[in-house]
Amino acid sequence: MKLSQTGMGTTKLSNIDEMYPAQSILMQTGQLVQYGAGIFGYNTIPLLVRKNIEKIVEETLNKYGCIEVLLPTLQPDTIWKNSGRYDGYVNDGTMLITESNKGTFCLAPTGEEAMLEFAREKLKSYKNMPVTFYQIGEKYRNEIRTRGYLLRGKAFPMLDAYSFDLNEENMAKSYKNVRKAFIEIFEKIGLDVIVIVADNGAMGGKKSEEFMLISSQGEDKILYDEKTKIGLNTEILERQDYKEYLKNEYGIEDISSLKEIRTMELGHIFQLGTRYSEMMNGKYINKEGNESLYYMGCYGIGISRTLAALYEECLIKDKKYGPCGFVLPESVAPFKVQIVPKIENEEKTRLANKIYEELKKQGIDAILDDRDTQTMGAKIKDCKILGTPYLIVIGDKQEGETVEIENMKTEEKVTIKISDIPKFFKK
Numbered sequence: 312m313k314l315s316q317t318g319m320g321t322t323k324l325s326n327i328d329e330m331y332p333a334q335s336i337l338m339q340t341g342q343l344v345q346y347g348a349g350i351f352g353y354n355t356i357p358l359l360v361r362k363n364i365e366k367i368v369e370e371t372l373n374k375y376g377c378i379e380v381l382l383p384t385l386q387p388d389t390i391w392k393n394s395g396r397y398d399g400y401v402n403d404g405t406m407l408i409t410e411s412n413k414g415t416f417c418l419a420p421t422g423e424e425a426m427l428e429f430a431r432e433k434l435k436s437y438k439n440m441p442v443t444f445y446q447i448g449e450k451y452r453n454e455i456r457t458r459g460y461l462l463r464g465k466a467f468p469m470l471d472a473y474s475f476d477l478n479e480e481n482m483a484k485s486y487k488n489v490r491k492a493f494i495e496i497f498e499k500i501g502l503d504v505i506v507i508v509a510d511n512g513a514m515g516g517k518k519s520e521e522f523m524l525i526s527s528q529g530e531d532k533i534l535y536d537e538k539t540k541i542g543l544n545t546e547i548l549e550r551q552d553y554k555e556y557l558k559n560e561y562g563i564e565d566i567s568s569l570k571e572i573r574t575m576e577l578g579h580i581f582q583l584g585t586r587y588s589e590m591m592n593g594k595y596i597n598k599e600g601n602e603s604l605y606y607m608g609c610y611g612i613g614i615s616r617t618l619a620a621l622y623e624e625c626l627i628k629d630k631k632y633g634p635c636g637f638v639l640p641e642s643v644a645p646f647k648v649q650i651v652p653k654i655e656n657e658e659k660t661r662l663a664n665k666i667y668e669e670l671k672k673q674g675i676d677a678i679l680d681d682r683d684t685q686t687m688g689a690k691i692k693d694c695k696i697l698g699t700p701y702l703i704v705i706g707d708k709q710e711g712e713t714v715e716i717e718n719m720k721t722e723e724k725v726t727i728k729i730s731d732i733p734k735f736f737k738k
Contacts, residue, residue: 312646314680317355319693324635330528332634333622334460340696349457349465351615356697359645361468361618365447367499367642368470368612375492377443377472382425384449388415390424394590407451418451423583423609426473427593434475434605437597441485445472447614459528461619462575468615474608477597479584482606486518486582489610493522493578496612501640502621504577507533507542508561510550511581518560522578522612524620529575536568543569575620578612627695627720636695638720647736648701648716649678649694653687659705666703666714666732673733694719701736 319341328335337343337357344352353361369379388408391397400406400420407418419425426444434440450469457463474485490506497504502524509521521544523533535542541563547553557563587593588604597603625637641647648670652663660681667679678699680690687706694702702717709715716735717724727735 312355312676312678314678314693315682319682322696324632327634331459331462331619331623333626333637334619336626336634336636336696337622338460342696343460345460347465349454349463351461351464351466356645357618357622360621360639360643360698361614363643363645364500364614364617364621365468365470368447368496368614371492371496371499372443372445372470372472372489375488377445377489377492379446380429380444381446381448382422382429384419384451385416386419386425388417390428390591391417393592394424394427394587396424404455405452407453420450420452421611422446422450422471423473423587423607424591426471427587427591427605427607430473430475430605431591431593434595436595437477437603440595440605441474441476441481443472443474443485443489443608443610445470445610458530459619461615462528463530464615467613470610470612470614472610474610476606476608477595477603479606482582482584482608486580486608489608490520490580493580493610493612497522497577497617499642500617500621501642502577502617502624505535505540505542505574507535507544507574508547508557508563509544509579510546512546517584518582520580521576522580523574524577524624525572526575526620526623527573528623529573531574531576532571533574534566534569535572535574536570539568541566541569545571575616576613577617577620578610580611581609583607583609622698625698635692637698638695638700639698641700644698644700646676646678646697646699648675648703649680649697649699650703650705651680651687651690651694652705653707654681654683656706659709662709662729663705666705666729670733670736673737675733675736703732 342354476482504522509519511519585604593605594602629635653659670677
């Protein structure tokens with residue numbers, strides 16, 4: 312990518328949001344654009360980061376045997392009335408609806424109803440199961456209290472998956488399978504999440520767990536023991552039977568060592584049992600030729616919330632001026648290296664273009680800062696703004712057939728031959 316084609320100029324950062332500095336920087340530099348409360352547009356770099364997160368989700372779930380589908384987000388109200396959840400969502404103002412001469416339609420806040428409608432036509436026999444369907448698409452919730460930019464919005468991309476099984480035992484196996492996949496997903500993205508016991512709440516079912524990131528920016532308070540890695544949402548303690556519940560479902564008998572910390576929820580998984588199958592008549596023909604109810608599991612990851620959490624975790628600070636940008640993990644960074652030449656020097660510019668074209672040829676994504684309106688210092692600062700992991704400056708200090716490559720996270724520099732640059736990034 313050539314920066315001159317993006318129209319990007321240098322923005323002087325000021326009045327950065329102390330609670331959410333990374334996303335404040337994204338807003339100030341035009342990488343996020345707000346259209347209304349909780350409604351955002353993405354510029355090139357964060358959009359590509361989001362796509363890379365989605366790619367990790369897709370590849371990992373496929374590896375664990377899940378099947379990708381895509382269901383409509385605009386849905387007739389009838390499927391929600393069939394489940395009995397329509398009135399609740401409408402009355403509390405969560406669901407966005409529109410009326411037309413063809414009926415009433417809603418923008419889906421979640422996907423259980425649509426997925427069960429989809430599965431009913433596909434899973435008519437016990438021979439078709441087990442199966443876990445998943446999709447990545449927009450969800451819509453009329454959040455009265457939007458907060459944290461992408462952390463809680465009205466429109467947001469989400470991974471939602473649903474397993475269908477013959478019985479409770481097999482449902483538990485599917486649950487463990489997706490749980491393992493989720494742990495791997497967050498490891499690949501570069502986020503150190505913890506898995507804690509949660510309350511099923513309005514979703515129903517008997518067992519659920521949340522994937523939490525320890526963060527002062529989170530709105531959840533949990534109890535956690537760093538040594539044993541045991542954690543639980545404090546909502547669990549509101550149950551009268553919480554001691555029996557923790558012992559029977561999770562094998563937790565002692566919570567005296569758990570301390571309260573603040574976290575951010577990025578994912579949530581549930582064993583739903585037959586709740587939705589009963590409400591919506593979700594049945595298959597069993598081995599005996601009789602009708603039986605699906606046993607379902609439900610699994611979700613907030614894609615935009617994960618993106619926001621990643622940016623906040625990757626924030627870097629200038630010793631004098633404070634927050635100044637990010638360094639994105641190589642696993643999700645859309646560009647590996649940013650090349651900054653001294654534009655007024657034709658020889659340096661030619662060399663920069665030569666390196667850029669060779670990297671492209673080798674399949675290595677790079678940014679060439681070919682703008683002639685910015686100083687070298689401003690361009691180097693913009694490398695931090697875009698979160699690019701490595702920087703090559705081709706200025707007065709560059710000589711002969713070698714260049715310096717700087718790791719933007721560690722600030723370590725290595726000098727290598729120009730011909731070895733592609734090999735360096737392929738490692």
